[in-house]
Amino acid sequence: MSGGSLIVVLGDQLSPALPSLQAGDKARDRVLIAELIEEATYVRHHKKKIAFIFSAMRHFAEELRAAGWTVDYVPLDAPGNSGSFTGEVARAVAACKPERIIVTEAGEWRVAQMIAGWEAAFGVSVEVLPDTRFICPLPVFREWAQGRKSLRMEYFYREMRRRTGLLMDGGEPAGGQWNFDAENRKAAAPDLFMPRPPVFAPDAITLEVLALVGARFADHFGDIEPFHFAVTRRDAEAAFAAFVQRALPRFGDYQDAMLEGEPFLYHAVIAQYLNCGLLDPLAVCRAVEAEWRAGRVPINAAEGFIRQIIGWREYVRGIYWLTMPGYERRNYLEHTRVLPEFYWTAETEMACLSAAITQTRTHAYAHHIQRLMVTGTFALIAGIDPHALHEWYLSVYADAYEWVELPNTVGMSQFADGGLLASKPYAASGAYINRMSNHCGNCRYNVKQRTGPDACPFNPLYWDFIARQRGRIAGNPRMAQMVRTYDKFADAEKARIAASAAAILARL
Template sequence: MRRVRNLIVVLGDQLTPTLSSLAAADPARDRVLMAELQDEATYVPHHKKKIAFLFSAMRHFAEELRALGWSVDYVKLGSPENQASFTAQLAHAIAAHRPERILVTDAAEWRVSQEIAAWQALFSIPVDRFPDDRFVCSTPAFRAWAKGRTQLRMEYFYREMRRQTGLLMDGDAPVGGKWNFDSENRKAAPVDIFMPRPSVFAPDAITAEVLSLVQARFAHHFGDLAPFWFAVTRADAEAAFAAFVDRALPQFGDYQDAMLTNEPFLYHAVISQYLNCGLLDPLRVCRQVEAAYRSGKVPLNAAEGFIRQIIGWREYVRGIYWLKMPGYERSNFFGHTRELPGFYWTADSDMACIDAAVTQTKEQAYAHHIQRLMITGNFAMLAGVDPHALHEWYLSVYADAYEWVELPNTVGMSQFADGGLLASKPYAASGAYINRMSNYCSSCGYDVKQRTGPMACPFNALYWDFVARNRTKIGGNPRMAQTVRTYDNFAPDERQRIAESAANFLANL
């Protein structure tokens, strides 16, 4: 076998032909290494649909690279050549090809980045690491933005990204005279409103082979494998996004926070799994949304709400992740230690909202941001669940979950476990919020109107018990001070009933 000049290692979330490591190489002289690895499929018990999605997308990407002229070593799970881990697989490839150099685009996750950092010393071969330029804001640029700031609020970062990209800008001013139309994104959805479904793609021969593999090797993992409908090619992912812009984006702004029983998608794009593995380009999708607004096809609150999620929130949480790792994953501001309740896996909590979110997660490997933040996340914080346990659950069960994006959302936004670095307040809420933004409560055995007692919505007593337990930690927060004062004004016997109701419920978890 002819000696390879450069061996380019492509990770499973780097499915982009313009990847920086590929751009630095030559298809005529260099070789690509990709592998399906047991270690990556099991470091947390990933949802079966997530494993199938990534393995199929990886196999299709290998074919895409071959069509572009690349030589690709693709090692399937179960192959005699498969070595289970990145480092062991690379060692095997080095022995086979004797490359002069290793090329790799920086990993998105800390643990993989640390593994890559050891390769040069381990193999005595130069390892060229290239920045992942698929993000709008580089890690050094985020550090520069964050330096010297007492508060790292997403809103101010988002404005910088708008200025940098020119998205929804009229010169130096934001289109519509405001940076943020979030106040227009909070309507509850009527139950009889028409809701388009995300695009569905029938499994091809490659995907069918992967589905059989996942069913055989990961049958014990959480989640339903069928029906499998995700896009696994760049062309299909782009078609799915185009369909969203045409059919759902016009209503997305109004109803992006709404929740309805048996309606897992509403007007959401359901493309984050495609963005996060590299099948879609974040800046390109934002430009398409801006074009739809400027042509009059979608309202401003929809276009701005979508773009804020991508160049604002997505870029921001990545910046926070790399700014604060390692150690951020163990943040625990409230000192919560409770184990994750079993109903996060079984959907048998008797709370309609929890069971709907978990059932949907099991079936689709998907839940939208309010279901994650204000249902499963809110409950975990109110109940005092260890935030690291919740982090590992989110990382396991969602097709779009990678630590760089999931960890700050869980530790910072959902659990306030970083003490307010990321969020300006704990996102704690009683059943009233859930009742306002969903129809879950109408089919629940608990009464959302009752604060205490055996039939009261558990979110109600848990909410006020959370306030009581943590009043010294949250009382000084300007956005929580009034809530603490409200609790202090309750009669002593009401506070006692709250404590007893919360304690009785938690004792039975």
């Protein structure tokens, strides 16, 4: 080929509605998709995550070819694979001599910086198109954020409801209120019927990828098998349809619950499909709204699901691009402790942490409460370096891309941005986990005990966190009462808390 356009498709852009594809010409243009060692190892991604993305990329290339596109697909082990985006684009430009390069804007800052250098590097015009798969364009988010004293998600979410018309009755929210989260905090009983996400047997393409990943990334975290992810658009849509039919009606009630041996409960388990382009976010929200309007699901379930997509997902993307670069190094609480080894091994006597991390190792998945209130809260109250925790979350979850993971970690989980995103630090004692799970009944530690060798480590660490950070949190309206409670403890109790916390931290 000489002339035409080179359309570069990134590994999280596996959608035929991608703006760069919509702007192309099948008769003249070539599509470049490449598996890159740089992308697989800039953090040490979970083996199952790498396999999922590579297999989905290979299937997407076949989908494009079937639609009439000419696709240059570069497997990881292809001769001459340079291992980087810029290197592969350089090889394609040299071979094809395109008139221009078209690419949809990258989801991550570091990749956007690479793309920004292509025009000068190759002497070819580069057209970077906005990613219209997201519902809120980045200029619209910046306009919303400009001049606001508070960037709380709830207010953004209401604007998104109005913008999309989802769950709206005219100008008013359906059901008479914007948010039904207060109804979504039920603990689940162990004998509750649990639906299971559908499993998809690996086809020949996926089996080839599993062998490749098993050989090339054997020392990465996580189990590669069993591998049950959907890797095609059709199967991802089937996974979502199964959630709607089997689990959505009770999703709201139990979305914060945790149970031993139940990794999925009533969760959708579709974030990895949304974030790589196999599912369309607005389409899934409209499907959920239709279920509520048809009377098949309660409004707390429909609203809770839609808020996660058009509210939280769009919001954290806006925060990411508003604050980068530099957001990844924020550390308002000045936490510097090394990430404990058990985050990789799951070898801890704390039942809740062992369960969440074991599940993460097996499935490359844990639901939002396990991330925020178990692994996240422990890191917060133990004073773990937030950047180290950020890299762990980015590594271990199949749905984790920096634009969505970083604000959730630095802002929501670790309060490392000083309250830009969250209204309070999500610190908690063992009482929260005991209320929302059955982990504590099987734990070696006593969740009712505040101090001593048998006390749940969350308890002394929580109060020690209050004591250590009182200068930063005493003025926070949602934390002031806990500071006052700590101040009322007798000196002997404060000493016991400090000693118990010190013993736990020494063992880390």
